[in-house]
Amino acid sequence: MPIMQGVVEQEKYLSEYSMIEIARELDMPASEVYGTATFYSFLEYKKMGKYIIRICKTITCSMKGKNQVILAIEDMLKINVGETTPDGNFSLLQTNCLGFCHKAPAMLINNEVYHDLTPEKVREILSMYLNRKKEGGSHDN
Amino acid sequence: MTTNYQLKRADFIFKNENDWEEVLSKSISRSPQELINELISSELKGRGGAGFPTGLKWKLTAEAVDDPKYVICNADEGEPGTFKDREILSMVPFKVLTAMAVCGHVIGAKEGYIYLRGEYFFLRPELNKVISEFEYYCREIQFDFTIRIFMGSGAYICGEETALFESMEGKRGEPRNKPPFPSSFGYMGKPTVINNVETLAHTYTIFTYGAKRFYDLGVQYSRGSKLFSVSGDTPKPGIYELELGMSLADFVDEFGDGDTKAVQVGGASGFLVPRKRFNETAIGFQGKLTGISLPTGGSMMLFNSSRSMFNVLDNYLEFFREESCGQCTPCRVGCQQLLMGIKAVKRGEKNAQYLDKLLRLAETMQYTAKCGLGQSVANSFSSIVENFREEMIY
DSSP, X not given: OHHHHHHHHHHSSOOHHHHHHHXXXXXXXXXXXXXHHHHSTTXXXXXXXXEEEEEEOSHHHHHTTHHHHHHHHHHHHTOOTTOBOTTSOEEEEEESOOSOGGGOSOEEETTEEEOSOOHHHHHHHHXXXXXXXXXXXXXXO | OOOSOXXXXXXXXTSOOTTHHHHHHHHHTSOHHHHXXXXXXXXXXXXXXXXXXXXXXXXXXXXXXXXXXXXXXXXOOOSTXXXXXXXXXXXXXXXXXXXXXXXXXXHTOOEEEEEEOGGGGGGHHHHHHHHHHHHHHHHHTTOOOEEEEEEOOSOGGGGSHHHHHHHHTTSOOOOOOSSSOTTTSOGGGSOEEEEEHHHHHHHHHHHHXXXXXXXXXXXXXXXXXXXXXXXXXXXXXXXXXXXXXOBHHHHHHHHOOSOEEEEEESGGGSXXXXXXXXXXXXXXXXXXXXXXXXXXXXXXXXXXXXSOHHHHHHHHHHHHHHHOOSOSHHHHHHHHHHHHHHHHHHHTSSOTTHHHHHHHHHHHHHHHOSSHHHHHHHHHHHHHHHHSHHHHHO
């Protein structure tokens, strides 16, 4: 599992190619690697954006206005839950309890936690990421 | 009706971490037998929710003849509404590490692991720093014990102890058959003590102040204090350390917003208690107390009268359906059917009597599911459907 976690950290998801490679290196059937990967919700096996947004959908967060937060994000990034932006920068997902029920609603962007969200706050956070992405992009060139 | 127990606050967990070096060296100079007796007489029970006596667990593993043995700290805190373990690991990590090392001394293990849930990845750098400082001290006093962090990857079921072992061994996190129990056949098939973060933190309290101090808190069958994660419709959400055995009515007086309709005790796998039964419900482990006594992993979710219980149940079932590992049929199919069933009743496609059928299905799951997840779906399902039947139908 640490191998797969490493791959996910680097590439954000486990491609068919990497799963077959892992299986070959460990000398085990590729189906077993696939079985393990698909079991865990943090091991993605579909192509994901650079920033993965996971919104807690469990009870306290939904009571405290998770849906408005999701609408705000969907509106801003022009994607629905489960989709990735065409430029491959953001993916929006829902996940089960993050353990921030006392500071609901909460979300993870990659490994960063944001809590006590409101539609306004989430717009601010996302614009921060959008700006960072622009700066990061210029460095790459 | 008056209640016998007032809400009693305690303050052990988040206090006095700095003497860990002293506690560690003092504890490992005592004999394992003495430490086990101390734990048994404190009547500390596992704080993850199941409530197995901790002293007995250590004793059984200490008696197992096999090598090597392991100590595992279960920090896969996935139950909706709990967040105490994260707080312990970020505020008093040395207590947990010390307790793990003492446990290693008692059972004869040289390796410890912390299974940290994937959602708490951000804790890892800080925790690694603390661990290296801790191991440095262990080397100084020539005590051989190492601790590693193992990251989970977002699966609720991995908090079940045998599923956690499977996951650590790099497989799908599916629970094993029990017996054999972890005390003889745990991680890598070796004797293993696996304790919740909070349980370990409590053993630290016991080794510091002695069993008597701990035993004096709480009520019969439910000794000591416990952290409660309070969330939902409450003016003061957060983590509170309270003595066990208080009545739910007192709890609601303290934390409710004046309009509390029901409290979910123990997270999605726990029970929902409606207002009319607050008085007769006590919080603690099962025992022969008067009224009902509910065990809990510490999750307390309050709902006020603006909340629809249908939405709550819908949310729980959605959660279980996703987190069911799919290994055994009652749980895999049962969760889906319960969810589809209540939706059909709500839409009017099925009549109200269909709910009784669903209740029977939930009961079947309770008896036939392999692990705690499938068995406990019935807890929340039955307690919500029975108490708020009208809300399910209309």
